[in-house]
Structures are given as structure tokens and as C-alpha cells.
Amino acid sequence: MTNATDNTPLPTPANPGPFGHKLRSQFLFPEDFTQFNHGSYGTFPKAVQDNYFAWHHRTERDPDRWMRRDLKNCLTMIRREIGEFINCDPDSLALVQNTTVGVNTILRSLEFLPGDRILQLSTGFLSVYKTAQYVCDTHKDVKLIEVPITFPMTDKEIVDAVEKTVLDHQALKDGSRIRLAMVDWISSVPSIVHPVKQLTDLLKSHGILVFVDGAHSIGQVPVDLGYLDPDFYITNCHKWLFSVRGSAALYTKKPYQNLIHPTAITGDYGNGFDAEFQWMGTNEYSSLMSIQGALAYRKQFGEDAIINYTHNLAIEGGKTMAKILGSSVLTPHDHQVGNMVNIRLPFKDLLNPKLASPAYLMNLLMDKYNLHTPTFKHGGNMYTRVCAQIYLELSDFVRLGNVWKEIVDEINAESN
Numbered sequence: 001m002t003n004a005t006d007n008t009p010l011p012t013p014a015n016p017g018p019f020g021h022k023l024r025s026q027f028l029f030p031e032d033f034t035q036f037n038h039g040s041y042g043t044f045p046k047a048v049q050d051n052y053f054a055w056h057h058r059t060e061r062d063p064d065r066w067m068r069r070d071l072k073n074c075l076t077m078i079r080r081e082i083g084e085f086i087n088c089d090p091d092s093l094a095l096v097q098n099t100t101v102g103v104n105t106i107l108r109s110l111e112f113l114p115g116d117r118i119l120q121l122s123t124g125f126l127s128v129y130k131t132a133q134y135v136c137d138t139h140k141d142v143k144l145i146e147v148p149i150t151f152p153m154t155d156k157e158i159v160d161a162v163e164k165t166v167l168d169h170q171a172l173k174d175g176s177r178i179r180l181a182m183v184d185w186i187s188s189v190p191s192i193v194h195p196v197k198q199l200t201d202l203l204k205s206h207g208i209l210v211f212v213d214g215a216h217s218i219g220q221v222p223v224d225l226g227y228l229d230p231d232f233y234i235t236n237c238h239k240w241l242f243s244v245r246g247s248a249a250l251y252t253k254k255p256y257q258n259l260i261h262p263t264a265i266t267g268d269y270g271n272g273f274d275a276e277f278q279w280m281g282t283n284e285y286s287s288l289m290s291i292q293g294a295l296a297y298r299k300q301f302g303e304d305a306i307i308n309y310t311h312n313l314a315i316e317g318g319k320t321m322a323k324i325l326g327s328s329v330l331t332p333h334d335h336q337v338g339n340m341v342n343i344r345l346p347f348k349d350l351l352n353p354k355l356a357s358p359a360y361l362m363n364l365l366m367d368k369y370n371l372h373t374p375t376f377k378h379g380g381n382m383y384t385r386v387c388a389q390i391y392l393e394l395s396d397f398v399r400l401g402n403v404w405k406e407i408v409d410e411i412n413a414e415s416n
Helices: 021-026 046-061 063-086 099-107 126-137 155-172 196-205 254-259 273-278 286-299 303-325 358-369 394-415
Strands: 093-096 116-121 143-147 177-184 209-213 232-236 248-252 340-345 375-378 381-387
Touching: 046 063, 046 286, 063 093, 063 248, 063 273, 063 286, 093 099, 093 273, 099 126, 099 209, 099 232, 099 248, 116 126, 116 155, 126 143, 143 155, 155 177, 155 196, 177 196, 196 209, 248 254, 303 340, 303 381, 303 394, 340 394, 358 375, 358 394, 381 394
Parallel strands: 116 143, 116 177, 177 209, 209 232
Antiparallel strands: 093 248, 232 248, 340 381, 375 381
8 A cells, every 4th residue: 555645655653654753743742741542632733733823813913804704714715625625515514613512413403203213322422322312301202222332343243233223123113213323433432443334324225314423533534425425424623633622524414404503503593504604603713723734734644644554553552552461452353443442451350449430540540650541341341442643653552551561460469
């Protein structure tokens, strides 16, 4: 595989090319800190921060000119750039603060009727689940249907589980219908790349609206909405794309745009999808504008190079940590890994009070080792999720593996 931009071999963990520790200075990390948890909140290079400040200063030099005349045209420009990046009509995009806002925008705009059902996978993000639960709690006879998912699973097993749930529901013949399905592209914990195209096609074949939660997708995997063809899609640009926090893109297929309204209604209500989302009240819009800087920063490397390096680093880093720990990764199939990998932590006793909540391990990692990777329980085991990024190298995973081994050995000694 070669870099599409110049036909040179793509960077790998063994041959990082422009990536690795040499890029640390382009980010804002202190010398003694290594970021292993990019997936939770993202981070951005100094070049994007400069772009953000430039937009902020433009605003403050003449707020009236910016808010009243320039803002909407500039947001349209950003939507056009994102639309080209993910292959969709920019008029089907709205810029919002984050995935949580995007999910609320869709779920709280759609008109759910008695008998409607919302389908979710059990590995879906908690805030998405809670938003769907809120819809059910505030609508008569609207309920959740959960598809139980426990990894490791193959893509076919995931698709089969969803299809079985749909068919089992149809067999009830109780007059209810699955109106909407929430589908993760890349789930958070455990972090798994789902067979999103197969799931989208399957669900649509049963007349179910499909909302793809792509919070972790843009910047981590190639995104082509023309090919995927969801009804709704949301992604955080501030996670893997490198824009400033508070920047996300929401896609709504045109036939449904008349149904969708922002979570905060403004004076543009009733003026159409584009107008309603172009102005969300007096706000700091510079984080949305920083998407321009993020796209420009990535362009110097090329998407193929970034995705190839981070994906392979996650795979090799996960295997390296698992070997150090004498354990395993959750996903034996490499294509189910994006930039995040789940490594089993071989604790002997998961009932140990120190493992009862993530707080003890989180504080230990932060206070003693000055780093953090999230931990979670799944399928009767405990895992940690580790993120690969262009500023990391395989040696960082070796160090992290040894940190976790020290912690695991110490807690296991208490269980003897």
C-alpha cells in the first residue's frame, strides 16, 4: 500500500516516516506527559490552535461584522470542506458542538408515535442510550430494543444478532414497529469497528431509519457517506480530526431535513434546515471554524498515511502490551481495530474493591504515572483501551505495558 499523494510507501510502526516522537513538539504536551487517551477528548496541534486564535481574533476585532455578515458564509465554507472530505452534499450537513448535541438533535426532533421502537446495540455509548431512554420516558408506548453484544464477535455474528432481533420483533405481530436504529461505527468501550455498511443496508431493507453514531469515525477511518448512505450521521471533529473541542458535523438526509430542528430554537425557526443550523445564538464559533485548520494540518501528511500509521500502531501496540501482560487483545480480527485497541488486564479477582469503579485505577495512573487509559469490564474480564496517534511510537506501548504490569501484579498480590 502506498501513499496516494506521492506513491511512497506508507508509514508503519517500524518506519514512522514523518510521525512518532518527532511530532510531539507540534502538540501542547509537557515533556513528562504521554497522551494515550486521545479518544476521549481529542487534542489538537499548535497549528490548529493558531488557526482557532485567528478566527477568534477576527471575531473580536469587529463582532457585529462577524456575527451579522461574515459568520454564515464562513460556516458554509467549512461545511463545503467537510462535505468534500466525507463525500456528501454540504447542504445536508449542520455544524454542532459535539455528538451528544447531534444525537439529541435527531432523537428529540423526530415524532415518535405509540408503538414505535428504538433499536440499540448493548455496546452503544451511555449518553446515546440515555437520550433514547428519555425519548421513551416522554412518549407513550415508545420503547427501547437492545441487541446483546459481547465481544469477541465476527462481523457476521454482529449482523446476524441484529437481524435476529429485528426478525424476532416482527414475529410478535403486536402492531409495533422499529422506527429507528442507532448503530455505532466505532464503539467507545469496548472500542470496536463495526460492520457499519452491512448493518445500515440490513436495517434499511426492513424499512428502519438508520442513525450512525460516528463519534470516533472522522479522522480515524475513511468516511464515505455517499457509499454508506445512512439517514442520519454524527461525528466529532475534535476527537480524531484534530479540531478544537466543541466541533462536530451532523448529517441529515434531505427527505428528513424538514423534521429536524436544533436543540435550541432561534429566530430562524421555520426558515429551513440550513438557516436554522447556521445561527445557534450568540456563541463562540471559533471551535467550529478550527475544522479548517485541522483539515489543512492533515493534508500535509495525507489521510492514507495518517490512517495507515495509527491503525498499524494500534494493532502492534496492542499485541506488544498483551505479550508484556501475558494476556490478549479483545479483537482477534485486525479490521475491527481503528486507532483504539482493547487489552485484557489479567486481574485474578475482579471483585477486589480497588476494581469496583474506575476511580482508583484512574487516580493511580494519573498521580503515580502521569498518564491515563480508561478501564472497563466486558464479558467477564477487565480491559484497558489504548489509543494510537501520530505522535506515539511502539516504545510508548512498551512503557505503558510495563506500567500496567506493575499495577496488575501489585493488585494480584493482594488476592493471594
